[in-house]
Amino acid sequence: MENQHYVALIVGVTGMVGFNIAQALKKPDCKGGPWKVYGAARRPPPATWFPASIVDDFISFDAVDAVTTQASLSPIAHEVTHLFWVALHFQEDEEANIATNKAMLHNVLTTLKSSPSSRLTHVTLQTGTKHYMGPIFDPARSTQLLSHDPPFHEDMPRLPYPNFYYAQEDLLASHAPSLTYSVHRSSIIIGASSRSAINTLVMLGAYAAVCRHLRLPFRYPGTRYTWDHFCDMTDSEVLAQQHVWAAVTDKAKNQAFNCTNDDLFTWKRMWKLLSEVFDVEFVGFDENDEDRVDLVEFMRDKDEIWDEIVEKYGLVKTKLKEFAYFEALKVVLHFDFQHVSSMNKSKEYGFFGHANTFKRVTFWVHKLRFMKIIP
Known part of the structure; x- marks a missing residue:
């Protein structure tokens, strides 16, 4: 595939990470570029801080609805080569999380692959350290969980609890070898958006x-x-860089990577x-x-x-x-263990993104003020 024919669909583009992926893809020196970028989210983008120029086109649809998803994405299904999945929908318990978030990804994948001339080759999947801790936000389970000991690393086995991250990874794996994927396990994400579910x-x-x-x-x-x-954090720009790196790096295909700022x-x-x-x-x-x-x-x-x-x-x-x-x-803020992930695998595979957490917290707070999201 010629580089200039790369076409991205970012689902969740108005969130912290999706916004930065769009910015990264639109940089003149972005690997694999120039990219054509479609951005998608449930609601139209906020005109106050989301510049129209950051995407070639914006598509508003609810991925939970299969019919709406099909109608919204069918016109571009023959174009998209890379799907960047940074969308999530929080529910009351983990079974509901699994049903909703798996259905969303399934509906989008089904539509993109349904085109007779589908060009979809790679999907990047945003998850997090809940992979190593279990359903920590599920009130019925959170007090009884047995988590892995930190620092967390990618070859730790899955925990014996329901987890929508596991369901999404399995869904992507089921499409092999017709497409490849990469999984990006972040820590506490910092960035600027008024549309992120957890900021x-x-x-x-x-x-x-x-x-x-x-x-x-x-x-x-x-x-x-x-x-x-x-504890550690993940700068949304570093995370976006890792998504893009994995999307165009052969060695990174079908791999999972932690993503933190690589400091504490x-x-x-x-x-x-x-x-x-x-x-x-x-x-x-x-x-x-x-x-x-x-x-x-x-x-x-x-x-x-x-x-x-x-x-x-x-x-x-x-x-x-x-x-x-x-x-x-x-x-x-009530963990009884040190929330720390290893970045060794990421570096061994060739991704060296990092950030100074204290400097970036200051940067993002000033950015949030400039965007008129906080006073």
């Missing part, structure tokens, strides 16, 4: 803004263990930085603090406060429920 910096920014608005202290809503012990942090140090960039007073962790904050409970009734903040600072019109899954952040 840690936006959630923490909203929490800080509410604290500042109500003149309350910006208390750490986690445990002593996570305050003191190591403690929440103790991170909280000092966040206090500075969010312009709130730093409050250290106090084991004996009687006012220890439960993030989920604290933010549960803050919808109207957030609306006031959005109005006061002229922010993008968002609702807390659109980007703030505080239950997930609470789980992360």
